[in-house]
Amino acid sequence: MKDKYQKTIYACFIGYVVQAVVNNFVPLLFLTFEKTYGIPLSKITMLITLNFGVQLIVDLLSAGFVDKIGYRVSIVIAHAASGLGLIGLVVLPNLLPDAYTGILLSVMIYAIGGGLIEVLISPIMESCPTDNKEKAMSLLHSFYCWGHVAVVLISTCFFKIFGIENWKILACIWAIIPVVNGIIFTKAPIAPLVEEGETGMTILDLCREKMFWILLLMMVCAGASEQAVSQEAKARCLAYQPLRDAAEIRILQQQTSAACHLVEFKGTPGFSGLTDVRPVLARADRGGGDSQFIQGFVTAS
Numbered sequence: 001m002k003d004k005y006q007k008t009i010y011a012c013f014i015g016y017v018v019q020a021v022v023n024n025f026v027p028l029l030f031l032t033f034e035k036t037y038g039i040p041l042s043k044i045t046m047l048i049t050l051n052f053g054v055q056l057i058v059d060l061l062s063a064g065f066v067d068k069i070g071y072r073v074s075i076v077i078a079h080a081a082s083g084l085g086l087i088g089l090v091v092l093p094n095l096l097p098d099a100y101t102g103i104l105l106s107v108m109i110y111a112i113g114g115g116l117i118e119v120l121i122s123p124i125m126e127s128c129p130t131d132n133k134e135k136a137m138s139l140l141h142s143f144y145c146w147g148h149v150a151v152v153l154i155s156t157c158f159f160k161i162f163g164i165e166n167w168k169i170l171a172c173i174w175a176i177i178p179v180v181n182g183i184i185f186t187k188a189p190i191a192p193l194v195e196e197g198e199t200g201m202t203i204l205d206l207c208r209e210k211m212f213w214i215l216l217l218m219m220v221c222a223g224a225s226e227q228a229v230s231q232e233a234k235a236r237c238l239a240y241q242p243l244r245d246a247a248e249i250r251i252l253q254q255q256t257s258a259a260c261h262l263v264e265f266k267g268t269p270g271f272s273g274l275t276d277v278r279p280v281l282a283r284a285d286r287g288g289g290d291s292q293f294i295q296g297f298v299t300a301s
Contacts, residue, residue: 004189005128005129005130005188005189005191007184007187007188007189008124008125008128008188008189008190008191009125009128009130009136010184011181011184011185011188012121012124012125012128012140013139013140013143014143014177014181014184015075015078015079015117015120015121015181016117016121016140016141016143016144016147017143017144017146017147017150017177018079018082018113018114018117018147018177018178018181019082019114019117019118019121019144019147020143020144020145020146020147020148020150020151021082021086021147021151021174021177021178022051022082022085022086022110022111022113022114023051023114023148024147024148024151024152025086025151025155025171025174026047026051026089026107027047027048028151028152028155028156028159029164029167030044030045030047032164032165032167033099033103037093037099037100037103039099039100039103043100047103047104047107050104050107050108050111051107051110051111051114052111053111054107054108054111054112054115055111055112055114055115055118056115057115058111058112058115058116058119059115059118059119062074062115062116062119062120063203064203066119066120071120071123071124071190072185072186072190074116074120075116075117075120075121075124075182075185076182076185076186077113077116078112078113078114078115078116078117078120078182079113079117079178079179079181079182079185080113080178080179080182081109081110081112081113081116082110082113082114082117082175082178083110083113083175083176083178083179083182084109084110084113085106085107085108085109085110085111085112085113086106086110086171086172086174086175086178087171087172087175088102088105088106088109088110089102089103089106089168089171090168090171090172092105092106093106113178121140122137122140122141124190125137125140127190127191127192128191129191151174155170158170
């Protein structure tokens, strides 16, 4: 019985690789799009917002139609949309009068596939009978990370060997993965996600659950914390206090608007792993053991 679902399990693993492709391949081409099509970088960076925005909308809407049309049809549509979106990147920018419109449409198409994969793969995997379901689910979610690494590594090697100007060939190669995996899902067995005689939870039932709102709040906070993982950011977050001075509030709001403007044009900088060096500098200033190291470092710089 368990061997019967091995094909489904492997297809689920590849499904998260497909999602990694649609989320991480195009950002590698932002500068290429700017040079090739003359699109301002400020407009190109909006593709990320569009991608994840469409995925969120699909995630919300999927609760209303997935159960009606079935998980098999939905997951096949997801892979078809992912493949079509990647192929659209090759065709639509040259086919339409405006290249940016073609890229936008392609991103929207594969974002639909990415959003459906996000909500379908986990329950399909969960329904498969396995000896250790927790281990299988953990392994499943790790495949997005491995897929991300593979996309960046393989794409970088391809660009180095064949030139980044041949990115369209690589886009077609990446499109093969969702096409093949979608075909696999047409034949792979999918176990019932709801036991016979039971009914699934409706959206209203879900909204009545306190735990749902707690987990939703945790997800929002976790997303924000990804941008504040350095020691300095942690210290500043812990030091925050409510403000009452209107002038100070306006100044800080202006600083936030300026920072958002920079992020829009330049992208979000990575602060992960940054270490506060002020204690070391203070010790060096007092003539501590690190002074020679600091002096040598500054001289080398």
